[in-house]
Amino acid sequence: MDLGLRGRTALVGGASAGLGRATAECLAAEGCKLALWSRGGEALEAAAEEIRRLHSVVVVTIAGDATDPATAAKVAWQAERSLGPVDIAVLNAGGPIASEATRTDPDEWRRSFQLLAITPIELATALLPGMRKRGWGRIVSIMSSGIRQPIPELAYSNACxxxxxxxxxxxxxxxxADGVTVNGVVPGRIDTARVEALDKARAEKIGGTPAEVRAQIERSIPAGRYGRPDELAAYVAWLCSDLARYQTGTFVPIDGGMLRFLP
Ligand SMILES: NC(=O)c1ccc[n+]([C@@H]2O[C@H](COP(=O)([O-])OP(=O)(O)OC[C@H]3O[C@@H](n4cnc5c(N)ncnc54)[C@H](OP(=O)(O)O)[C@@H]3O)[C@@H](O)[C@H]2O)c1
Structure with a gap:
């Protein structure tokens, strides 16, 4: 199926690893030019190099920390300066710390809100006018199942x-009405470094090993396993596609059946 993405320009956050990187690979395979951003460093450059090699598309990198209030404007400006108008923005970065919900900290609330709400809002706000003027745009946010069913140790994530x-x-x-769609994707438990770290933290809290924690969670997922990043990325690419032009305002779980309620 041709997703109609050839030649489109996509800005992908958290693109050095995990879900962001898998999404970048999927969009590159569809012929998108890419601006990849994360805090930067070797992993981001290596991801960019590998994607250029595999897919022969233009890939630029931008270093920025999503907890820094100056980052959204900088990332939007650099992406458009390097590649021209951005058609697709995949809003994504790292997750906040785990904590006990009854023992949160005001500074951590501010940091998490910047990371998970203000930075993606400012980034989308900076890019939307151009998308609307050109009559075509895609905003896709990588969220968390915590927006549908709060995760006990992730109060900052659930709320922000x-x-x-x-x-x-x-x-x-x-x-x-201006041809711009806005959607979210809701990962259940997808096998990335982030989920590995969360399993380790839960194991330390309740006793046991990360492998035991993982096995227990996998038993609660109807698919019987964690998802793979490419299984989520394929759906993100669909949301970015021209074919998905009538889908907006949705937050669809990619979770192997983990969330049991109706939408
Ligand atoms: N995997 C899941 O099942 C799952 C479930 C629910 C929610 N999520 C959420 O989905 C997002 C992506 O998760 P993931 O599993 O792909 O995590 P991951 O494998 O740890 O990757 C996180 C990515 O975000 C970047 N990043 C981290 N902190 C950042 C910051 N302050 N500013 C800018 N970039 C930052 C990292 O790169 P650098 O180190 O280079 O900055 C990396 O590219 C996270 O918000 C996570 O909480 C994931």
Missing amino acids: RSALAAWLKTIATEVI
């Missing part, structure tokens, strides 16, 4: 991402 989801849902109705 819910704010982002509410904002995305609000703008989705405003920009669809």
